[in-house]
Amino acid sequence: MSDSGQSVGRKRRGAGRPTISDVARLAGVSPITVSRALRDPQRVSQDLRANIDVAVRTLGYVPDPNARALASSRADVIGVIIPSLTNNVFADVLRGMYDAINGSSYQIQLGNSRYSPIEEERLLTTFVSQRPSALIVSGIDQTPTARATLENAGCPVLQIMESGPDPVDMMVGFSHRKAAEEIVRHLWHAGYRRIGFIGARMDPRSQRRLQGYRDALEPLGGVDPALVTTTPAPSSVSLGRDLLRDLMSRAPDLDAVFCNNDDLAMGALFECQRSGLDVPRRLGIAGFNDLEMMAAAHPPLTSVRTPRYEIGYRSVRMVLDAITGRDIPERVIDIGYELAVRDSTGGPVLSQ
Amino acid sequence: MSDSGQSVGRKRRGAGRPTISDVARLAGVSPITVSRALRDPQRVSQDLRANIDVAVRTLGYVPDPNARALASSRADVIGVIIPSLTNNVFADVLRGMYDAINGSSYQIQLGNSRYSPIEEERLLTTFVSQRPSALIVSGIDQTPTARATLENAGCPVLQIMESGPDPVDMMVGFSHRKAAEEIVRHLWHAGYRRIGFIGARMDPRSQRRLQGYRDALEPLGGVDPALVTTTPAPSSVSLGRDLLRDLMSRAPDLDAVFCNNDDLAMGALFECQRSGLDVPRRLGIAGFNDLEMMAAAHPPLTSVRTPRYEIGYRSVRMVLDAITGRDIPERVIDIGYELAVRDSTGGPVLSQ
DNA sequence: TTGTAGGCGTTATCAC
């Protein structure tokens, strides 16, 4: 009790909560043994481990993550950067991530780049300064600076949402271009011939969906620029209404529309309801992502089902495996997508 | 150059990035002066500060947040616990929070309790072990354990989303009970007499909305239990369809429905469209939160506009003020709400 | 398997 660290006049700056030394003293071992028992119980003998467990519980000891990070030059943190918090797509991804990290000793450090590559650069710099155990970023269009930061981060790096060439390290996603191409082809096969495109935000993934739209129609009679409407404005249901109204007024013979995402598709549906256009007979509507509401709409809306939750879940499992040195059989995963074909693309009146 | 720290044979464990000592050496001052210049420039003389700035830039010095947290017993982190990531309500709150923290040197540490008080307890314990600068939690229904943790966290605490008695510390929210009461009264005044309630999830805030529904109808002829349908299942648009269908089959004379949230309201609208019920003449529909899609629907849907973004934004500003010791004029803020009255509650056929 | 020595990078404390 002479050097308990609590004696009068002793100066301590900390908040006075128990430290690893307190536990060690109570258990009759050295601090490093406690440290080992906590991190890798197998490296400590049975009986000592038991003593230590008791001491930990008795004192209510909780390791200090900051001290741990400082000493080991490694924080038990996975940095995640996404471009939007309100986009349902990323909400699902995040849910998967948080589910996957549950029960582990790691924390997710979340950054919102707001679709700004520069903001992403800044966040990356901040995150790297914390020496994270892994980094997860959205998309494959990082700036050269950001890419360099990722390459020198000294930890596993995972790019999500898209598949593409030249990964920084690992990758989990799918081809937005191919997905778009496929659903546009579905519209064609359903009998639609004047197929338009409505797009908002027009971030890189939206651009590639537009490209997929073009790729699909090119061999099928060509792309009519008059049928394409895009805006850099953030996507919304109201915007879907507006964009469809614009497009219809400029191209009255439009008979189907592929919407960049589900919000726009929902807005397009409401616009049709308002103006009395029969869906799918007068106008076919397809969206992208297959949010839950799509199947519940009237009529149910066709979309591309993207495995968002799964992307989030698998990405965290993957970096966790990488962190713990486990074998990663595939470092680049094309996770695919599925068409969710519903009544809204049932075909025009005069289906061939 | 003899003791530059880079000389051969010297053992350094860190990743070799510049430290505050490197900056100090280059600027010809002591480390503590650099520390002060970085945190509170006014405490260091003009010329030294200039030298230090140059040195910082020359070396590309970035402070180590872990070392800082360890030494000061305080991490520049604001812990935030929300019950859901996919609920649009919290997405908006988070967006406000991330916007408000932008530019500060603080980080948000996000936890997802999945509507589980026990999970919230666990997260709180984990967060507190990091010595956060502030904590923000959702709702006012923490377990006694969680509440004790908050009270002993040694940092500002803010409860958001609801207003209520007995705050732990600070509070930003509004009365869900009163908001619900008001919109149900609106339905009554619009001429509806058989007003039902549809609820999902039924977390504490949903419960209070149900209470508001009852409080409104009690003095207006009483509550008919047959008009209330709730489920603990997570809310969704599809569920809104299902619940309305159930309710209509059990109470065919239903003439309006207050939905616990907007997803359910949207589902109720789709169900009416499917079964050919005129909205608002055969059935009035009101939701809660006023998500963007509500105004774009056909017909536009009535809801309660809740200031979600503002709650997020103001809550972070508030804890930031508290952290920096600024005066907080109001520690408990009722941020209010507004009715967004639209066509979907335009009144029944035989309006009085 | 366990322990010793010292460092991780920064800041609180107190002296000048």
Added chain:
DNA sequence: GTGATAACGCCTACAA
């Protein structure tokens, strides 16, 4: 206003 000293709590490296 500036600096010396020690401490924050834990972990790596090496020794026994």
